[in-house]
Amino acid sequence: MGRTFDFEDPFYPVPPAAVDANPAVAIRDLLYRVARLEQSLGEQRVQAIADMKEILLELVSLSDDITNIVERWGVATKAQEAALIGSVIALGRKIVATLRHHRVEPIDTIGQPLDPETSDVAGTEANEHVPAGVVLREVQVGYKWPQGLLRRARVIVSSGPAPNAQAEETSGVAQAQGSADEAATDKHTSQTNER
């Protein structure tokens, strides 16, 4: 028998640390690390959503303020005023575009039955033409976003036709006055809360 059958083949170099390593232990450690990272990532995601919600609420509030400013200003009589209002409107549009970019959509409530999931009742009003429980107008616009509800709407709901005309008239005047005051108070409160 020739020398070819002798076992003189060379050994392959493998680092001793690699030979002694236990992959099962390493995989267990890695899985533990991955689990911790996943948990951390989840927490960061929740925090990021909360931060984003806060920023978007600020923007929504800013948008409301700009709308109020423009509505209160009315028709501009001077060129300077008109330019200023135009700038404010452009700013408002930018904010709306930003909100749209983040898929923030206003909740459609007017003319719809009250949805307690998205809206709070700020007051009621008697109305001959609108059945009870239907939203007449918004005191505060509600918004939704991909994560759900961003801000609840505050609405005035119809209480149906008044019992008699006089009562209706009286209550209509009082309520109109009251609701105007209430709306102003609500707006102020909501802005304060949001801030």
Added chain:
Amino acid sequence: MNELTLTCPYCGGIVPANTTICPDCHEDLAPLIHLESEHLIRYNEGLALAREGRLEEAKACLAAALAHKESFAPAHILLAKIHAKEQRWPEAQASIKRALELAPEDERARLLAEEIQKAAQEAEIRRQEIARARRANAERLLAASQRDALKAFGLGVGLTAFAALLISWLGGGKKRHG
């Protein structure tokens, strides 16, 4: 002998063959290198055992190496040598054939294949000679036993005839005296 270089899965850096720690991110990659070079570790174990003459254990290690990486030609070569040592020629031929399929330009494997082929043929010739010798021996023994049986038969017949003659002679003598 090709050296193992590894790309660090953590940072993408190149880890040299002589270390298990990534020089860039300092992660310990020993377990990963262990998994990547499992066939080499098993092969080295098999080679050490074969050198000690523990061929059965060596074969088990090489089987494990091939289970991890069937295309690892050196393990087939070493297995062929172990089979050749044990004079298991069909197994040796199968192993070296696979090694040559995987590494057709490997001069060492080619020489080993020739050596195994030659040794297998010699073993076959020896086996045939032994068989022939055994057959001749058996035939010779059979012929001798046949001869012995024939002799014994002849002797038996002669003795029987003599006994018959003796009995008839003795019988004739009694009648004459009577």
